[in-house]
Amino acid sequence: MALHKTIPLQAQHMLEAAKLRRIALWHRLPGLRDVHSLHEDRDYWVTHLLRTCTILGAMVEDRLVGVIAYRQGWIEQLYVLPDFQCHGIGSLFIYRVQEAMDETRLWTFQRNAPARRFYERHGFAADKETDGSGNEEREPDILYHWHRPPDWTSHASSTAET
Ligand SMILES: CC(C)(COP(=O)(O)OP(=O)(O)OC[C@H]1O[C@@H](n2cnc3c(N)ncnc32)[C@H](O)[C@@H]1OP(=O)(O)O)[C@@H](O)C(=O)NCCC(=O)NCCS
Numbered sequence: 002m003a004l005h006k007t008i009p010l011q012a013q014h015m016l017e018a019a020k021l022r023r024i025a026l027w028h029r030l031p032g033l034r035d036v037h038s039l040h041e042d043r044d045y046w047v048t049h050l051l052r053t054c055t056i057l058g059a060m061v062e063d064r065l066v067g068v069i070a071y072r073q074g075w076i077e078q079l080y081v082l083p084d085f086q087c088h089g090i091g092s093l094f095i096y097r098v099q100e101a102m103d104e105t106r107l108w109t110f111q112r113n114a115p116a117r118r119f120y121e122r123h124g125f126a127a128d129k130e131t132d133g134s135g136n137e138e139r140e141p142d143i144l145y146h147w148h149r150p151p152d153w154t155s156h157a158s159s160t161a162e163t
Pocket residue numbers: 025026029079080081082085086087088089090091092093108109110113115116118119122
């Protein structure tokens with residue numbers, strides 16, 4: 002894969018970010034309940050996530066291939082396009098968050114085993130599980146928590162990006 006760079010995303014990127022999330026999530030979890038249209042999703046990125054989160058995009062040439070949205074204490078969104086997964090982009094995003102804060106939490110769906118393994122490798126531990134009755138997709142989910150251990154090593158010099 003060509004080297005990528007990470008940039009802060011702005012309002013004009015939010016439609017692409019919403020599309021990317023839909024592609025990555027339904028590729029990983031086919032059959033997941035689809036509760037919003039693409040344009041509703043885009044509005045959520047613009048009116049909620051962009052106002053409350055830092056949103057970074059991974060670009061390969063001029064194409065958006067990965068996105069993360071995070072705020073103090075929480076990762077709200079993390080998605081990489083299927084063809085660009087397993088090249089270190091997700092890890093690079095996680096390192097950015099772990100550099101920026103001492104602890105963070107995120108929700109993922111229980112049946113998303115690859116994402117769970119990915120988070121656990123990055124030091125996240127399960128906090129609690131739900132039966133999904135509280136989320137829009139009605140899908141059992143799990144809350145993960147990371148806090149910086151005393152022996153934590155910075156990955157600031159990671160070379161996965163240009
Ligand atoms: C979960 C997700 C964000 C991870 O992003 P990613 O870019 O694939 O993450 P990485 O490439 O850093 O790591 C993924 C795996 O590839 C491996 N990997 C990383 N760089 C690699 C390389 N150069 N060569 C081979 N393998 C590599 C990692 O060891 C890791 O293995 P693990 O999952 O068993 O821990 C991504 O897979 C995704 O978008 N999934 C679908 C949507 C989703 O589930 N999002 C999370 C919702 S909460």
